[in-house]
Amino acid sequence: MxxxxxxxxxxxxxxxxxxxxxxxxxxxxxxxxxxxxxxxxxxxxxxxxxxxxxxxxxxxxxxxxxxxxxxxxxxxxxxxxxxxxxxxxxxxxxxxxxxxxxxxxxxxxxxxxxxxxxxxxxxxxxxxxxxxxxxxxxxxxxxxxxxxxxxxxxxxGVQERRVSPIASGFEGGLNASRKEHYWDVAVEPETGTIARQAIDKILAHLQQDSTTTILLAGSVPLDRDLKLDQQIERSQQYAQALKDRLIEENVANERLFVIGTGPLLQETATNAMPFVRVMRVQ
Incomplete structure (x- = not known):
């Protein structure tokens, strides 16, 4: 051009x-x-x-x-x-x-x-x-x-950068928005795969503070053809798969916690699709 x-x-x-x-x-x-x-x-x-x-x-x-x-x-x-x-x-x-x-x-x-x-x-x-x-x-x-x-x-001028670093995760203070303490990682519905970029982002935050532990909360869209316990199990499988990927990257097992929430977190998501919510525990 x-x-x-x-x-x-x-x-x-x-x-x-x-x-x-x-x-x-x-x-x-x-x-x-x-x-x-x-x-x-x-x-x-x-x-x-x-x-x-x-x-x-x-x-x-x-x-x-x-x-x-x-x-x-x-x-x-x-x-x-x-x-x-x-x-x-x-x-x-x-x-x-x-x-x-x-x-x-x-x-x-x-x-x-x-x-x-x-x-x-x-x-x-x-x-x-x-x-x-x-x-x-x-x-x-x-x-x-x-x-x-x-x-x-x-x-x-040097800006204060009032834009909240939502996806960069754990930088909020005590008065920060709740969203600053977690972000959602998309899961490909058909294959269950998670993008390499998402893995790298989690690794970067864990490397910033060796004492940080995180909770991986799997979530799936509501499926009325499945029982609730089946949906919770499926969502936990997504979270466990992400944990396994992080362990392969030499993250210590004791720094990662896994939970399945079924469709519960979908109420706070913009689109109905599987994801894993990454949350700081400490």
Missing amino acids: PGSTNLPGIERYPNTDIVRYGEGEKVNYPLVASTIKKVNGVVRADEEQRLDGAWRRVIYLMPDGHGSDVGFRYFSDRLEKLSVKTLHSCEGRHCGPSNLWANKVFEEANLYGLDKDQFYLLGARTVDSHTEYYVLYTVRRGNKRVYAMLDQLIVD
Whole structure:
């Protein structure tokens, strides 16, 4: 695309094409740090901050055969190398409907894709006397095209970062929101698999404090064809599978507790799908 360029310090994924580029001053730019949803016809997020600043946007078309998860890992790794701290991230249906992200948050219709194949990250870093915010969103559309969007918002002054670090977990103080002390890890319903990124996130928090122990609470959507004890058993199997994965990564067994909750936690989830809630015990 003529006149387009990568964001400073972030190389594009090999063989991608830039299909959209924009820059300028943004007023009231939304920094979303939670699931988005529509309530009574109004799009809302429980955790959101709006700021003014210098803005850049790059949207890449990924090469054929390269998924939204691959693009997300690539660009999130580049952000980490720039010392960008993750304030919130989500994947799949736990992000909320893709059409809301595309049309209401980003105002980019081409980013409307499959809910299960979307990934989102909000991060920030302080550079000299200003704060740089980064937004990463990758998604696969129904036509199998995969897009990756990178936004940068540079705000004068060092911000307090009032956006709550929900997905980064255990950083809240005594007066922090309850949501800051847990996050949900999506489970692929058909295979029961959990994304590598989710495993890495848990490992990172356990490494920050060697005394931390966590509770893994499995949850499944309500199934009226199964007895309650069967649903609880199934949800515990998901949690146990995650525990086994963490033990394979050399996490001590005594730091992990497992429980099955059946469909109980689904009341606090945005979408009906299996997940494991990761909660700090101490």
